[in-house]
Structure formats: C-alpha cells, structure tokens
Amino acid sequence: MACRLKIRLAALFFAAAQICTAQTDYLASFSDPAHLWGNGIERVIEEAYRQCFKTRIIGGRVMNIRLPFAENHNERDILLESRLDFFGGGKGNPAMLWPLIEEILDSKHFDEYINALSSGRERVFIFDIPDQKWSTSSDLFDIARMKAGSYRGLPHRPYVLTTGKGALESDVYNYLYCVGLLGLDCSGFVWHVLSYIGKQGGLDLGRTLSMAMGVPRGGDPSWYAGTVFYNSKSPQIIAVNDEIRSLRPADIILFRESGGGMAHSAIIQSIDFTTGTIRYVQCTDEAPLAERGVHESFIYFNPAKPGVSLKDPSLQWTQKRFAPFPGEKDSPFSDDGERYRAFKEYGGGRVVRIRALIPVIEKINKN
Numbered sequence: 001m002a003c004r005l006k007i008r009l010a011a012l013f014f015a016a017a018q019i020c021t022a023q024t025d026y027l028a029s030f031s032d033p034a035h036l037w038g039n040g041i042e043r044v045i046e047e048a049y050r051q052c053f054k055t056r057i058i059g060g061r062v063m064n065i066r067l068p069f070a071e072n073h074n075e076r077d078i079l080l081e082s083r084l085d086f087f088g089g090g091k092g093n094p095a096m097l098w099p100l101i102e103e104i105l106d107s108k109h110f111d112e113y114i115n116a117l118s119s120g121r122e123r124v125f126i127f128d129i130p131d132q133k134w135s136t137s138s139d140l141f142d143i144a145r146m147k148a149g150s151y152r153g154l155p156h157r158p159y160v161l162t163t164g165k166g167a168l169e170s171d172v173y174n175y176l177y178c179v180g181l182l183g184l185d186c187s188g189f190v191w192h193v194l195s196y197i198g199k200q201g202g203l204d205l206g207r208t209l210s211m212a213m214g215v216p217r218g219g220d221p222s223w224y225a226g227t228v229f230y231n232s233k234s235p236q237i238i239a240v241n242d243e244i245r246s247l248r249p250a251d252i253i254l255f256r257e258s259g260g261g262m263a264h265s266a267i268i269q270s271i272d273f274t275t276g277t278i279r280y281v282q283c284t285d286e287a288p289l290a291e292r293g294v295h296e297s298f299i300y301f302n303p304a305k306p307g308v309s310l311k312d313p314s315l316q317w318t319q320k321r322f323a324p325f326p327g328e329k330d331s332p333f334s335d336d337g338e339r340y341r342a343f344k345e346y347g348g349g350r351v352v353r354i355r356a357l358i359p360v361i362e363k364i365n366k367n
Helices: 003-031 033-037 041-050 094-105 108-115 140-148 170-180 188-200 207-215 336-339 357-367
Strands: 053-058 062-065 121-130 133-137 157-160 239-240 252-258 262-272 277-284 295-300 350-354
Touching: 033 041, 033 207, 041 188, 041 262, 041 357, 053 094, 053 239, 062 157, 062 170, 094 170, 108 121, 108 170, 108 336, 121 170, 140 157, 157 170, 188 207, 188 262, 188 357, 252 336, 350 357
Parallel strands: none
Antiparallel strands: 053 062, 121 133, 121 157, 239 350, 252 262, 252 350, 262 277, 277 295
C-alpha cells in the first residue's frame, strides 16, 4: 500500500512539474517581443521599450515600475536660483539608471516612505525636489484644501494627497522623480531606442552621427541628440511626409512649441494598416498618473484612408494629457493629437527619419 501511494504521489508530482514547465515555457514565449511583433524592426523597438520597465514587490504589492520622466527645460526650477540636477541631465539609459533605482528601492529611506503611505490615515506628502526630501502633513485644513482643489504646491515643491492605504505605482514614481532625481527626458528616451536599433544592426549610432550633431572629441552623443538636432537641416535628418502611408517604424514624431521650435519627441513602434493602428512610445509626465514616464500611445485611423495626414482631425489620438501632479496647471492640450496640430503658423508637428538607420532597419527586417 505504501509503495503504491509513493508511486501515485511521484506520478502526480511529475505531472504537476510538466504542467509547471509548460506554463513557464508559455510565459517565456509570451514575454518574448518576437511572439507579438515577429523578428523585424517592431520587435527591436519593443525590446528597447521594455528595457524601461521592471517588476518589483513593494509594500506587499506587485508593481510594474517604469523609468520616470526627467526635466530638461527649467520647468521646475523657475523659482530657484540654480538648476535642478537630474542624473545625466535626462540623457541616461536603462543600463545606467536601473542600478541606481534598485539601490533607492532597497534603501531604508524608501522603506520609511512606503511605511508612511501605509499609515491608515490621509496625509499630504510634500516633496522638496532641490533638497531631495519629503515630509507629510496630517493637518485637516491641508487635506481639505487638496480635496477642494486649492493646490498649495510649487513647481519645485509638489503636494500629493494620499489615502494611507498603501503605496501605488504612482507613489513610487513620485519618489524616484522628486527624491531620486532620476529618469529620461523625451529625446533621451528616443535616443535610447534609436541607439538600440543601431546596435542590433551592428552600427554605433553615436559615433556615426557625432559630427552631424556637433559632438566634441570625447563628448557623449546622447547629450546632443535632442529635438534641436531632430528638427535640424542636417543631411542625416530626412523629412517625412506625415501621411500615414508614408510612415515607418522608428520614425520620430516631433511636437512644436509656441516659439516655432520643437518641444517634444516620440518614436513610432508600429503601423498596422489592417486594423488602422499606429503605436508610438514616448517619455513625458504630462499624462495620466499611472502613465507618467515611459509609456505607449496609440493613433487610430480608417484603414481605407491611409493617405490622411497626422494633422487630420478625424484621427483618434488616445493619449490624454494631464498635469504631472494633480492640482498643478493643466496641459494646454487635451491630447497628443491636439498638441501635434498646434501652432499652425509654424507648420505644426512633423515627422523625421534618421538616414543612417535606413540600411540598419533593412538589415534587421531581412533577418
């Protein structure tokens, strides 16, 4: 009897192990970008995008942590005598940033922050970005003001109302951004993706474009790969007709500012002419709380009309734009489509392509 029981238990264990192995293999396959995007350029861009995310258990919750946005245009130090010193000026990359972020998330100071978020009481968290500190207020008047929409924060001193019921992903973002001073600005993220594409095709894009970008000897190309370069007349920048049928993955979408220059950049990951879907990825904090930092965005179009421009109001741009912290001044644009169409006197937004990457992308697509 005992022998037969052992055999049955062994058989059950073996069957369970097979099921577990099959599930693990399935999850591994599903997590491979090639499972969804094939082996072409869409996969490569997706790989670069996924490098900006990591899963952690924080405060007893499984969280998908994304690289934060980093300021690059005096947006939060306008009232300060000196500029805020975000790591690498927002021009880092995941390989540089994740070890620093992991160190922060494993620190005693971060644990104290998480515990404060789990106090069971409503609190106003006050972040002091220049000093990389935080404090809290349980004052009923402070809480009531926040609930009433009477925001008392400053650009360099954001206020955040919390419930005391534990940390959310947005709370982790707030800490990494305000205390850690870590992240990527929009063009830093785009450069990360472009550089990764080059690397996968055997091209050192920084070295190739250093002369075109005006990088001095020994300089870091990522510091010079901004919207000014993407919007320049360099022979390496190809202007693309922004009709949807002319767009390709790895094209850069540029959003104009009031003075006529470009204020923001994003990169196209895929165009599906069957379903009428453009997926582009970007890094910005003018987004819903859960999406601040690196995130994906979509444009929906009529597949029967691929000749329409990205400026056509019939397109549905799903990416909504909000203030980085609730209570701050709202974005002047409700969504990315409105932002792309803005400033018509200067031509609105535009799309460009990096010449040096054309043969690289062709090589990737042939593999």
